[in-house]
Amino acid sequence: MQSRIRAGTETPDKILFTPGPLSTAMSTKEAMLRDLGSRDSAFLDIVQQIRTKLLDIAGVSQSGGFEAILMQGSGTFGVESVISSVLPRHGRLLVAINGAYGRRIAHIARVLDISVAELQVAENRPISSADVEAAIRKHPEADCVAVVHCETTTGLVNPVTDIGKVVAAKGKMFVVDAMSSFGVLPLDLEAAGVDYLITSANKCFEGVPGFAVIIARTTALQEAEGRARSVCLDIHSQWQGLESSGQFRFTPPTHAILAFERTLASFEEEGGVPGRRARYEANRERLLRGMTRLGFRTYLEPGHQSCIITTFMYPSHPRFSFESFYNLLNDRGFVIYPGKLTHSDCFRIGTVGQVFPQDVENLLVAIAQTLEEMGVDMEDC
């Protein structure tokens, strides 16, 4: 684990137990101390290498019919880029929803005036392939089905491969928001019939925010030509730009890309997908054990829970207020995340980013101290 103290400062950065932005390595931050022109051949080489490595990590290749495209903006810009670019003019979208990020996809479609049908499933259970099959039967006109892999609202994982098989059998396009899972939770794109997968530089790859990553099936991308409803977010044109000149169409996030090159090297040094997952699993395991010992209850059943983020219920104690809990932890150098559920009072603790089991242990000590300071005796809950 590297130092969290920057040269010229005395206090370390707070540790972010959030799903993004998240804590990044000093080496990742240091990689940004460079100005590179957007047409500099060194920069273009880095972009090309990153695109190839992303395909490797996804277990696909250019010759095997997939493309990796980088799109400026946060992760949601990547989702909006796909939704706005790939549906035919009067195309229809079916979104399977069991959390806030699924709802966001439907919202994006509605704003774009794309006809959207929603399959709503309870936030505490995975969407099954049977749910999706029934929804397609009800909405046979849908051209495309979208689903979230790890619903970061709760940390729940949806069975994307099973769902994808149903979607492919019905001949629909398949879009997966794998923002918080890609690089950690394995997903076989071919087996799942994924046409577009979206992730971000600033989730499990532990890069700095600045761009989204789209892994796309080449045949699907080719069909997307001329379908864009936005100039900036046009995925086909972005791909054409990267392929023809190696360049972004508009100013690229050069520093974020330099940071990403460095963080991808660390990802490989850590052992790629299984290596990173092992650390996140160790973080989550410590967190769950410690929080259970303190008397907290999780929102999800353990079997549905991923190692990305865990949702805990508010303790039912009159002196507990999330606001004070959050602020007191923040004062101690630990940043947690509020809940985002429709029907339950909860908060979330992420176990991704440059966070290690020892950091989790330190967080648990801070949580125990904070509860004591607030006068919340968990025995009384």
Ligand SMILES: *Cc1c(COP(=O)(O)O)cnc(C)c1O
């Ligand atoms: C983080 C996240 C997003 C949005 O990413 P931003 O970078 O905040 O735009 C979308 N979907 C999922 C599942 C996420 O976890």
